Amino acid sequence: MNFDAIVIGTATFDTFLKGFKHEIIVSNVFTNNKALALAYGSKEKVEILEYHTGGGAINISSCMNNFGLRTNIITRIAKDYAGEFILKDLKKKKNIVNKFIQYDKKEETSSSVILISGNGEKSILSHKGCSNNLELDKRILNKMKTKILITSTLLGNEKNFEAIFEYKKKNPDVLLAANPGFSDLMLLKNNLDWLKNYDIFVLNQEEVAYLSDIDFNKVEDIFKWLDTYVKGICIMTRGSEGLLFSEGKDIYTAKISIPPVVIDSTGAGDGFLTGFVLGYFKTKDVSYGVRFGLANSTQIIEKIGANTGALKPEDLKLERWKNNIEIIQINKFN
Numbered sequence: 001m002n003f004d005a006i007v008i009g010t011a012t013f014d015t016f017l018k019g020f021k022h023e024i025i026v027s028n029v030f031t032n033n034k035a036l037a038l039a040y041g042s043k044e045k046v047e048i049l050e051y052h053t054g055g056g057a058i059n060i061s062s063c064m065n066n067f068g069l070r071t072n073i074i075t076r077i078a079k080d081y082a083g084e085f086i087l088k089d090l091k092k093k094k095n096i097v098n099k100f101i102q103y104d105k106k107e108e109t110s111s112s113v114i115l116i117s118g119n120g121e122k123s124i125l126s127h128k129g130c131s132n133n134l135e136l137d138k139r140i141l142n143k144m145k146t147k148i149l150i151t152s153t154l155l156g157n158e159k160n161f162e163a164i165f166e167y168k169k170k171n172p173d174v175l176l177a178a179n180p181g182f183s184d185l186m187l188l189k190n191n192l193d194w195l196k197n198y199d200i201f202v203l204n205q206e207e208v209a210y211l212s213d214i215d216f217n218k219v220e221d222i223f224k225w226l227d228t229y230v231k232g233i234c235i236m237t238r239g240s241e242g243l244l245f246s247e248g249k250d251i252y253t254a255k256i257s258i259p260p261v262v263i264d265s266t267g268a269g270d271g272f273l274t275g276f277v278l279g280y281f282k283t284k285d286v287s288y289g290v291r292f293g294l295a296n297s298t299q300i301i302e303k304i305g306a307n308t309g310a311l312k313p314e315d316l317k318l319e320r321w322k323n324n325i326e327i328i329q330i331n332k333f334n
Contacts, residue, residue, distance in 0.1 A: 002145045003097065004069035008164075009056035009152030010110055010131040010181075011075040011101075013082030016264065016304050018116040019047025036115060036123045048116075052305035053089045055110060055131070056152020056179065059270035063296060063310040065093040067278055072144065076102040076134040082109035100140070104130030120262030120301060131155065136163040148175045148277060152270060156183030165197050175199050175281060176232075179273040185211055192229050199232035200280070202273045208236050219244070220333070223251055233286060235293075237272060243294075244333060247286050251333040254290045258320075260298045267306025271297035275311060295321050 021044050027035035038044065053062075057075040064071040073096055077083035086109065090098050107130040115123045134155050141163055149167065154160035161184075168176050177200035180188065185203075188194055189211055195201065203226070209216040212225040223244050226234045235245045242255030272293040279285075279292025296311045303309035315321060 001072075001143055002070075003072040004146065005061075005064050005071045005148040005150065006074065006141075006144060006146045007057050007061045007064065007071055007150045007152070008074045008134075008136070008154065008160075009060070010128075010134075010155075011053065011058045011073075011077050011086050012055035012110040012112050012126075012131070013085055014052045014054035014112050014114055014266070014306065016050045016052065016114045016116060016266075017046050017048065018264070018304065020044050020115075022115075022117060024117065036117065048304070050304050051085070052308060053086050054112065054267065054306040056181070056270050058086065058090075059267050059307040059310075060150055060152055060274045061090075061096050062093065062307040063271065063274040063278070065095040066310055066312045068095055069148075069278075070095050070097065072097045072100060072146070074100050074102075074134075074136070076104055076130050077109045078104045078107060078130050080108050082111050102134060104133055106130070107133065114264070114266055116264050116266075116304070120265050122264060122266050124266070134160070136160045138163045138166060141167055142170065145171075146174060148177070148281060150273070150277060151176075151178045151180070152273075153181030154184055155181070156187050158187060161187065161191075161194065165194065168197050175277070177273060177277050178202070179269055180207075182207075195229040196231045198230055200235070200273075200277060201226075201230045201232060202235045202237065202269065202276070204237045204239070204269065220251075223333075227251070233280075233289075235272075235276065235290075237269065243272075243290070245286065245290055252287075252290075253331050253333050254294060256294055256298060260302055262301050264304045265301050267300050268297045270306065271300040271310060 023037045025035050025037045057073050061071045061073045090096050110129040110131040111127050113125040132155050179202045208222050208226050214222045223236055227246050233247045237243045275296030276289040276293030280289030299309040
């Protein structure tokens with residue numbers, strides 16, 4: 001069983017709501033001290049209602065599909081309406097192999113409701129459903145051959161991590177990339193030596209601060225800590241501030257010089273990871289990978305849906321991305 005890429009993670013049925021009366025208020029109940037406020041006990045009109053597939057495994061494999069990579073998706077759904085919606089969407093994508101999708105008989109397919117504010121920022125109500133039951137079979141995984149292995153989340157399951165690292169040990173030339181979920185970070189925090197297994201490791205600033213126990217605002221200290229544990233390429237995304245990246249020596253910043261119009265920020269992290277892997281795998285140039293990743297995540301946040309706007313080969317001919325995607329600026333940090 002040979003594939004260009006194997007992608008492991010969640011699949012979700014996403015409902016997007018945008019264009020409703022709301023306010024952003026200060027609240028110490030939440031970590032970021034902000035809350036999305038809706039009228040209590042009343043009915044409000046919603047201008048935009050859309051349904052899309054989502055979840056890390058879907059988002060990443062969809063972009064891989066656009067560039068012709070034969071991608072094996074390993075995820076878990078149920079045989080319900082949401083699961084059928086996801087499966088129908090996957091079958092439209094000729095380069096995605098869905099033979100190894102797991103079907104849960106006890107819980108329903110994972111679903112989310114995404115509330116999008118006027119500036120494109122989102123609040124997500126997530127029901128994990130059967131995603132939490134995803135379990136990798138080492139015997140089956142070890143029979144597969146691939147060039148790229150990407151994990152969006154391993155659901156904080158220690159056996160899943162063991163399977164991935166065993167596969168990497170047996171296949172050291174495989175490019176192992178990850179954008180772990182919070183349940184994964186909780187496990188990684190107690191097993192920091194596992195980080196050395198990754199060739200590409202992507203987290204946002206809040207996640208690295210949690211993992212390292214270093215103050216969120218001490219950006220350079222946080223990143224140097226990350227660079228110490230991860231032997232491969234480290235990338236820390238910072239929202240509108242762009243990102244920091246390193247391949248073990250110098251630290252660089254990257255940012256789009258002309259800010260995009262954000263319609264929906266859902267899927268930006270998965271979009272960046274996928275674009276980076278595609279660009280880096282093709283050229284072995286970290287800077288090009290960063291540019292490709294930022295281009296992909298930019299197009300994704302300009303449309304509703306976590307993978308709707310994912311880059312296609314023809315998009316690279318657009319004025320904004322051609323000439324080696326020079327709109328994206330890369331500079332040495334400090």
